[in-house]
Amino acid sequence: xxxxxxxxxxxxxxxxxxxxxxxxxxxxxxxxxxxxxxxxxxxxxxxxxxxxxxxxxxxxxxxxxxxxxxxxxxxxxxxxxxxxxxxxxxxxxxxxxxxxxxxxxxxxxxxxxxxxxxxxxxxxxxxxxxxxxxxxxxxxxxxxxxxxxxxxxxxxxxxxxxx
Amino acid sequence: xxxxxxxxxxxxxxxxxxxxxxxxxxxxxxxxxxxxxxxxxxxx
Numbered sequence: 001x002x003x004x005x006x007x008x009x010x011x012x013x014x015x016x017x018x019x020x021x022x023x024x025x026x027x028x029x030x031x032x033x034x035x036x037x038x039x040x041x042x043x044x045x046x047x048x049x050x051x052x053x054x055x056x057x058x059x060x061x062x063x064x065x066x067x068x069x070x071x072x073x074x075x076x077x078x079x080x081x082x083x084x085x086x087x088x089x090x091x092x093x094x095x096x097x098x099x100x101x102x103x104x105x106x107x108x109x110x111x112x113x114x115x116x117x118x119x120x121x122x123x124x125x126x127x128x129x130x131x132x133x134x135x136x137x138x139x140x141x142x143x144x145x146x147x148x149x150x151x152x153x154x155x156x157x158x159x160x161x162x163x
Numbered sequence: 164x165x166x167x168x169x170x171x172x173x174x175x176x177x178x179x180x181x182x183x184x185x186x187x188x189x190x191x192x193x194x195x196x197x198x199x200x201x202x203x204x205x206x207x
Contacts, residue, residue: 012198013191023188023197036184044183067181077189080182111202126181 002028002100006107010115015042022064022112025071026104028097031084032071035108037064040122047124051154051161060119060163064112067123068105102139106146120149120163133158 005027013021015038022037038044040063045051052058069081070090085092093101112118125132140151140160152161191197 009199009201011188012200013188014196015187021184021187034188036188038184067184069181069185073185074188075192077186081185115200115202 002094002097004028004100004104004107006104006111010112015044022116023074024108024111026101026108028093028100028104031090031093031097031101033068033101033104034071034074035105036067036069036074037112038067039064045122045124047155047159048122051122051159054154055152055161059122059161062117063120063122063163064118065122065124066105066109068101098135102135102142106139106143120161122159122161124155124159127158130158136160 007025011023011025013023015021019039019042021039021042024035024037026033026035040048040059041061045065048059070084070087072087073081083092084090109118109121123136125136134157137153137157137160140147140162144151147162149162152163153159154161188197
């Protein structure tokens with residue numbers, strides 16, 4: 001069984017235009033991940049207009065894009081993200097750890113909702129990581145009843161709008 | 164990397180988008196502008 005731990009504080013990162021990104025650190029066994037929340041109002045989501053076209057409506061205000069990466073990648077900054085399997089001290093996540101990571105992302109999003117006026121989320125898989133789309137889909141099906149939001153698949157299944 | 168460059172990279176649909184997030188965090192950390200907020204506390 002995988003052990004999940006969530007930090008009891010967020011890190012607020014000032015962005016452009018007076019907005020803040022939020023980083024929440026969680027751990028699944030030896031894997032430390034940063035869950036990154038960035039308000040859509042910061043203008044970083046390239047697919048925003050495309051998603052709104054597909055939805056036929058505007059995304060709500062106070063909507064956040066969600067991403068996650070190994071915390072050591074956040075600490076290291078550029079050149080870029082890595083996967084756990086490339087680190088000899090980590091190795092790849094097994095199925096239980098993948099599901100625990102999903103549980104952590106879900107719990108983290110609830111903590112953010114208690115902390116901020118959050119009206120929805122957008123999660124989009126990177127083009128290089130197409131399996132993330134189905135992973136998000138599986139998580140959303142698992143937690144659908146607890147979300148309290150409607151789930152809209154967008155971008156041909158590579159992303160989800162949740163509000 | 165300047166914030167405008169980071170934002171431009173963030174607009175890519177590719178890994179640069181995530182890498183831009185990493186760069187933003189690192190830049191803020193280096194600048195000492197990251198603020199820890201206990202969950203349950205009111206945001207600034």
